[in-house]
Amino acid sequence: MARLESPGVGRLVPAARRAHPGHGRLRLRAGPGRPVTHRSGTADADAADAALGRLPVREALPALLRALDERGAAVLCAPPGTGKTTLVPLVLAGLVGDGQPVRRVLVAEPRRIAARAAARRMAWLLGERVGGRVGFTVRGERQVSRETVVQVVTTGVLLQRLQHDQELAGVDAVVLDECHERHLDADTAAAFLLDVRAALRPELRLVAASATTDAEGWARLLGDGGEGGGDGATAPVVSAPGVSHPVEVVWAPPARPVRPPHGMRVDPALLEHVASVVRRALREREGDVLCFLPGVAEIARVAGMLAGLDGAEVLQVHGRAPAAVQEAVLAGTDGGPRRVVLATSVAESSLTVPGVRVVVDCGLAREPRMDHARGLSALTTVRASRAAARQRAGRAGREAPGTVYRCWPEAEDARLPRFPSPEIAGADLTAFALQAACWGAPDASGLALLDPPPAGAMTAAREVLTAIGAVDAAGRATERGTRMARLGLHPRLARALLDGAREVGARRAAEVVALLSEEPPREYGDDLAGAWRTARRGGDPYASRWRQEVRRLERAVTAGGTGPGPSAAASPGADGDAKDGDAKGDPAADHGRRTGACTRSDDAVAGLVAALAFPERVARRRGERAYLMAAGTGAELSEGSRLGGSDWLAVAVADRPVTSASARVRLAAVTDEATARAAAAALGSDGEEVRWAEGDVLARRVSRLGAIELVARPLTAPDPALVRDALLEGLRREGPGLLRWSSGAISLRQRLAFLHRELGAPWPDVSDAALLERADDWLGVELGRARRRADLERVDAGQALSRLLPWATGDAGRLDELAPERIEVPSGSRVRVDYGEGQPVLAVKLQELFGRQQTPRIAGGRVPLLVHLLSPAGRPAAVTADLASFWKDGYRSVRAELRGRYPKHPWPEDPATAEPTRRTNPRR
Structure with missing residues (x-):
């Protein structure tokens, strides 16, 4: 990366001194046919001269001009107070200094306050008023003339101009100021400008200026995106000395x-x-x-x-x-x-x-x-x-x-x-996606951006744009989308303005959209219609800005031929051939014509326009102050809100605290179901709904608006496939315990689980997860017949489970051999084996095992049973997995403890040779 440090150039070329002795000044070039004048006489002229002479960025100007002459683009790093915002544009335009031809320069600022301030400062340095050779354009305010050479604009205005005139005809240089702030509009404008330089205007000069920035990243971007043609070249970085004040x-x-x-x-x-x-x-x-x-x-x-x-x-x-x-x-x-x-x-x-x-x-x-x-x-x-x-x-x-x-x-x-x-990285990309689509880069992959847009955010943005008709299925901008992009509004608000104007007239739609484009002060309240009335009669600064924006939006709509006037809006057929891209048969427009746009109250109009802008936020009441939005998020009104009690709301502004499951409504309007359904028609659905809910199969025909349930009727003959899916969902939620598990079924499942654990295949896994995964293999028949929970509860789980036995390999016949349900002991009794958990257990009275030396083994002799030796009363007296060792070492202590307690039972000295018995000793 080339970094150019200017050694300093002394003074800018001085002009002839004025007749007033002792007043020298830097040369300011007059416009054609007009002298340079300062608006307040010699004092202001001297102040301007002194200000120009003190700006440290002047030392970097030769290096900057040389970089632009050689490469056409440069990164200017200049600390605050050096004059990068004021002196550099004047020099690039040829208004200060000698030898530079007069050029037209655009300066892009991220904020309106900065744009106005920069223009006024530059005009003061020239001794002129804003609107002469230096002017500015921000949303809703424009002070320029045919003499304007340097125009300061916000990055949003620059984007609008680029979409309208990709070549930027008549502009020789663009300065992107404060690019370190990484505003989305500024990043987008930089990408578009680099496209312009690469394809249409290689002579267009581009300066990325900032006090603190990622100079290396911007240098790579401007180098690869401009005449460098992606060859890895970087734009020069020019650094200006900072103000010396510590x-x-x-x-x-x-x-x-x-x-x-x-x-x-x-x-x-x-x-x-x-x-x-x-x-x-x-x-x-x-x-x-x-x-x-x-x-x-x-x-x-x-x-x-x-x-x-x-x-x-x-x-x-x-x-x-x-x-x-x-x-x-x-x-x-x-x-x-x-x-x-x-x-x-x-x-x-x-x-x-x-x-x-x-x-x-x-x-x-x-x-x-x-x-x-x-x-x-x-x-x-x-x-x-x-x-x-x-x-x-x-x-x-x-x-x-x-x-x-x-x-x-x-x-x-x-x-x-x-x-x-x-x-x-984290913002709503809907407006960006529309800008990119109108530029001809629907997925933004070809744009020169420092950071690529997140894929998920772009997908969500395209879904919104598709729903409002701004882009087609391929992501390309429609005629309607192009018009939306030129309105200087977020696409949602552009949709509300265009469609709302057709229903309620351009003026009323513009008034509500202007409220939504800049959120009213908190003291206006959370009722959109009430805020509208307050703004109409208000004399505060917000109301003044609001009226200015209303005029701009009304002109934009009527100039485009969208909105009939209020009287025409109520007349069927007043929309003509919808040549502005608004399709006939639009549900919201049809609803507006049916209800009579001219007779709508402010509350109804506010609700309609807000719903058009944010259809997924139409909300239905589900509690005293609680609502459910169509997007599925809960919303709550603040205590004492006058919106409380309304059945339907169109939520315009809401935020969700990090710790809260519901959003807080900041601004909303009362609406009704018909308006909500018309505005959010794309979210409507009507169909059969069969699902597991409240512990059983719920089969209904449901009309929904997103997550909001409108109408539900029971289904008498639901689709069997949907019923089966619902039953499976019930099994997944509540487990196989929904079935009828007899003691035999439980025993079979335990024996199969033991064999799978000890021997593996072909013995099946019968855990809950495995059984649910193979439900078709063992429950297919029963699921095909069942219609509700009660049907599942009648299913014999043991009979169904037997279908999982390895019949195909012939191993199923060895089940009783490998995992016998009962074991015959020396007394002749057949004792049940407990396969519950861990090692299988054989619980048997001690006397019934007399004469048995070896512990019984199962699973082909691999696993010894854990023998619980019981007292005559059936209580565990000892536990062993090695009978021979127990008879030799453990039996004596058990005999000594229990013989006196159970004298009627035999307690031989040598149990290994004694006769096993289930009975007591005969009476003497």
Whole structure:
């Protein structure tokens, strides 16, 4: 792997100094026909000049440009604060420096807040407003113009553009920023871009940029996937020097152990400790404090604990925070109070929070996980990686020396994972699978990915896509699937939007889908229809974003010709020829037309759209707050939920605690059986069901919706083959004890087990497992006649078991010889042999064996019987497997003990020569 270290190039080419004395600046190239102007006069111009001159990444620019000229792709490793996000795109576009032609550059950021911030920073450096030569596009917001040369987009927007225009016409270079975070969209975009370079646009330049990353892996990927053509070549790695400001590490673990994160749960004791560390940092250090927490709920709790801080303002930054709040945090303060910024991982990279000199790191992060068995996806709390910890610490040293307080023991630091887990390893891959199918790689095997998608997750994703009509049987994207991919939604939500618009109109479908695409705040409640009404009248930031997304989705649907307006939706035949790919005869659409889309209440519409998005989560009540979802997972409502008492729910958001068998309903809508059956028609089944249940054969005709039983009627003449399978299942569950085992049958089984143990073949194994495995061989006739448990209980197990005897070899006739049921003793009695367990036992009165020297042996003389010598009262007096030795050594003590107790019985001096007897001595 080629690693290029730039020796430094001094300054970028200076422009002519301004007339104002003492103000030099780096050369900024003006657009055609327009001068370079700074929006706030000389002060801002000087600040921009100074900022450009301080960015350390400038020293790596010659090496980076040379690598791109020679190979067309490169990996840029630049620590936080070096300018990789702001200066590099400007240089690649030719807006800074001399000698570079003006090019169009796309910069892909993993988050909307980072995309907006990067665009504003670059525009400020150019002395312009966003939307001029630097613009941005994120979901629901776009500020670009015909003059835009550098456009910052989210990775999701980049994917949409690639699907619409694979050649990326007019784009000369793409920068994938913060690729170390391993978001699925970023990995997918990188794979598509490498395809574009290899097949369509070899001149397209590609930069993978990050502060901490697997540089070797990315270099191999970019080398093999680009012009290298898979020849093992690697892309150059260019490293930029870091900011010189040192960051002191202070280890601040809790005084007492805290419970590790469990699912979404974070120990409240850790949050209390983090709040105390923030207070400590404010006392011990100068400057603003940036505190990293895993999620919005934890931020809110810590903010509550910090309420009333003297001389400090507490701010919250996360993906759901209002844009105005985000911008205020990034703008900093000028002489105002100190700030405590509580943030999720959105503040790890691509952002500089002015004034921050202290970082408090709780050491936790959130990663997506998919429970494919239950169809539930959720975020889970994990320990942050060492790479993330370095990124977070770097926030404190962006502008001056700083300090990071790490809320875990120093000894645990080395045990942290090196990098974050790639999202592709544990996330829901449905959207990825659709993107890959639309790209022409249904199984994703031909895509250049650092980590391949798990086979099980891809199979589950394809099943979902097939069910919603997005891919065909071969996994290729259908016309409908292509349209879904271009909506900028998860395929499930795209299905709900397209099909819902046909039933209830584009506007109402878009409103509900917008709620599902970004989960409403927890204070909106768990009732989807209620949250919908709250968002309509709300003036909070979420409601504002929701309305913006509604407008985008409504335009997307109506522009594609899917959704008739609300009035047309209620009219039969309004769908025309369904040229958008929605097949006629769709059960949900037919149901919508029958019930009259225009007259539906908000509750009914919310239930329908949620059921269309998550058909396997339609749920039927089975208790006060308990429900069963069609996927087979139980679900529970929270205490006091207004959804309680509803017979049917369409569950939109649910998670399952690790220790719980049931999922917790976070957001759902009331629905009815007809809507559930229409939306989840693919899960419906109607057929004969014959199985072993509740201790007997249950034969019914059952209509089901997945795991939910809708209607059941008894079957009078069930299929005999199904009955036989049910009986076998009963035998497997309850064992052969279901049959009638007489004493003779038990004895026969014990004798056969003894012979199999001692002699092996051809004597059969008659253990429970073996008998069940060979049920056809010995129970075939009886199983063919039986219809229920009572029939099995009448089966003579001994008669059936005799079919397993080795008749074919002739050994069956030797059964009584090798394992006799009874043994004749010297007294003439025929005594039963007990083959129960271990060595066979012969229990006989001592007097009946007088005169017998040798112990009886069976199994062809291989196995001596274990003789239990009984007293006259039938109680064991001695146990031996060697009669001769007993008569010689053991008999005297037994005689001495029992002769006085049983005087009527003979106790000869020499039992070996005495007459055996079953009787007492004659009276004298």
